[in-house]
Amino acid sequence: MERLIYLDNAATTRVYPEVVEAMTPYFTEYYGNPSAFYSFSNSAGKAVAEARENIAALIGAKPEEIYFTGGGSESDNWALKATAEAYGKKGKHIITSSIEHHAILHTCQWLEKNGFEVTYVNVDEEGVIKLDELEAAIRPDTILISVMAANNEIGTIQPLKEIGEIAHKHGVLFHTDAVQAFAHIPINVDEMHIDMLSASGHKINGPKGIGVMYIRKGVKILSFIHGGAQERRRRAGTHNVPGIVGMGKAVEIAAVTMEEKNKSIIELRDYLIEQVLEKIPYARLNGHRTNRLPNNANFCFRFIEGEGMLILLDQAGICGSSGSACTSGSLDPSHVLLAIGLPHEIAHGSLRLTLSEDTTKEDIDYTVDKLAEIIARLRSMSPLYEDFVRKQNK
Amino acid sequence: MYSEKVMDHFNNPRNVGEIENASGVGTVGNAKCGDIMRIYLDIDENQVIRDAKFKTFGCGAAVATSSMATELVVGKTVQEALHVTNKAVCDALDGLPPVKVHCSLLAEEAIHAALWDYAEKNGIVIEGLEKPVSDISEHEEEEEEDY
Numbered sequence: 449m450e451r452l453i454y455l456d457n458a459a460t461t462r463v464y465p466e467v468v469e470a471m472t473p474y475f476t477e478y479y480g481n482p483s484a485f486y487s488f489s490n491s492a493g494k495a496v497a498e499a500r501e502n503i504a505a506l507i508g509a510k511p512e513e514i515y516f517t518g519g520g521s522e523s524d525n526w527a528l529k530a531t532a533e534a535y536g537k538k539g540k541h542i543i544t545s546s547i548e549h550h551a552i553l554h555t556c557q558w559l560e561k562n563g564f565e566v567t568y569v570n571v572d573e574e575g576v577i578k579l580d581e582l583e584a585a586i587r588p589d590t591i592l593i594s595v596m597a598a599n600n601e602i603g604t605i606q607p608l609k610e611i612g613e614i615a616h617k618h619g620v621l622f623h624t625d626a627v628q629a630f631a632h633i634p635i636n637v638d639e640m641h642i643d644m645l646s647a648s649g650h651k652i653n654g655p656k657g658i659g660v661m662y663i664r665k666g667v668k669i670l671s672f673i674h675g676g677a678q679e680r681r682r683r684a685g686t687h688n689v690p691g692i693v694g695m696g697k698a699v700e701i702a703a704v705t706m707e708e709k710n711k712s713i714i715e716l717r718d719y720l721i722e723q724v725l726e727k728i729p730y731a732r733l734n735g736h737r738t739n740r741l742p743n744n745a746n747f748c749f750r751f752i753e754g755e756g757m758l759i760l761l762d763q764a765g766i767c768g769s770s771g772s773a774c775t776s777g778s779l780d781p782s783h784v785l786l787a788i789g790l791p792h793e794i795a796h797g798s799l800r801l802t803l804s805e806d807t808t809k810e811d812i813d814y815t816v817d818k819l820a821e822i823i824a825r826l827r828s829m830s831p832l833y834e835d836f837v838r839k840q841n842k
Numbered sequence: 843m844y845s846e847k848v849m850d851h852f853n854n855p856r857n858v859g860e861i862e863n864a865s866g867v868g869t870v871g872n873a874k875c876g877d878i879m880r881i882y883l884d885i886d887e888n889q890v891i892r893d894a895k896f897k898t899f900g901c902g903a904a905v906a907t908s909s910m911a912t913e914l915v916v917g918k919t920v921q922e923a924l925h926v927t928n929k930a931v932c933d934a935l936d937g938l939p940p941v942k943v944h945c946s947l948l949a950e951e952a953i954h955a956a957l958w959d960y961a962e963k964n965g966i967v968i969e970g971l972e973k974p975v976s977d978i979s980e981h982e983e984e985e986e987e988d989y
Contacts, residue, residue, distance in 0.1 A: 793873030
């Protein structure tokens with residue numbers, strides 16, 4: 449099987465050749481440390497500044513509010529732990545949603561072990577946070593609301609502006625984990641009252657190992673990685689210049705192409721959703737039908753378990769992902785699918801397919817055909833399906 | 843992460859299906875945890891397992907262990923079939939990743955459940971066989987809901 453259909457772009461993306469091209473000289477020619485004194489390092493320093501400007505411009509921030517990190521998880525950890533540290537005297541209560549990425553959830557659990565209280569606000573059956581519950585959860589000692597911009601599994605886009613307004617109204621800081629949304633959908637930190645934002649390079653056709661945290665001027669959080677004076681003394685460590693340049697380039701491209709690209713990806717994604725629901729019985733779409741990331745489709749197929757489906761898809765050259773327990777290393781299926789109200793056995797049969805601009809209609813047709821075969825095959829050996837059919841025939 | 847044998851039994855599972863009027867049927871596991879195994883046994887008058895079939899809802903390892911378990915018990919007497927332990931199934935598959943060992947336990951339980959059903963139907967006692975624990979019942983009510 450030579451064919452490769454990569455439909456896991458929420459996991460990571462192909463680095464654009466233009467990005468690699470932009471990065472290369474910063475490995476081989478302008479390899480100087482931007483913190484150094486001599487003029488040889490100037491071009492590296494300039495490149496970092498330019499990337500910072502590009503990234504700031506995309507979200508309506510000022511360049512000095514952009515901090516480079518080692519990735520999305522680091523940004524998330526920094527935002528939560530450093531806010532807890534800096535504002536812990538004011539209060540020890542944090543609000544988040546029940547469907548956050550583990551970089552947020554596990555950090556919250558760590559904070560809970562260290563004297564903080566966390567409220568996990570529920571989402572509706574499409575995965576949208578309940579704004580009334582969110583506002584009701586705010587207490588005098590609430591210091592932070594952290595809600596993701598868009599969900600990594602089911603793609604649901606959160607009402608950032610409304611959340612920001614609630615946070616702002618109550619004088620609570622608002623952080624958003626925008627790893628899946630940044631440079632995929634428009635975000636403006638001022639319009640949305642965002643105080644901190646996490647983003648990652650490799651989800652936007654940039655390199656791995658580079659991330660960003662936006663910190664609004666006036667937010668008092670301190671360094672999380674101690675050492676040198678880089679990043680206005682807030683994030684020590686020699687600048688990952690090629691990574692920064694690569695992320696900057698990816699953002700520069702996204703700024704120009706996002707709208708156009710999204711139109712065609714949405715069209716293809718809608719075609720995928722329509723085809724799957726039409727050709728595969730007992731399938732359901734998870735998340736909101738339209739208010740979702742342009743490239744995200746997430747399904748549940750009843751009576752089957754996700755891991756077997758992924759193995760067979762892999763054998764057909766198709767890369768997807770599942771929220772089944774067996775693929776997560778625990779006994780429970782995805783916390784996101786459970787949070788939107790799916791029973792365990794249905795959540796076990798989930799499949800996430802995330803497209804890119806490289807995906808073709810032909811890829812989708814092939815994928816849907818293979819998927820239909822695979823699911824029929826797994827159902828033919830499923831005792832749940834056997835029982836279901838028996839009941840139907842009664 | 844899986845051995846070649848596991849992949850072979852997942853890709854070409856032996857004995858998938860049902861046996862009508864089976865001598866014994868056992869269903870174990872729990873949809874909540876993502877694994878349900880059902881094993882059908884056809885047992886002759888000399889208490890020899892003539893045929894075995896299975897249906898499994900679960901991961902690659904769950905399918906492979908069911909497949910291997912059915913292969914191992916065919917031709918054995920009910921007494922011998924008791925020795926088809928989870929370890930025997932695991933070994934026959936050249937091992938399982940540690941997080942998947944519970945799948946082989948489930949296969950052993952499914953065999954035991956089917957043997958128990960056979961023993962009950964025929965009013966006999968199979969020495970060393972204990973009543974299996976099965977908890978798929980909680981899934982029954984939920985199944986009616988429409989998703």
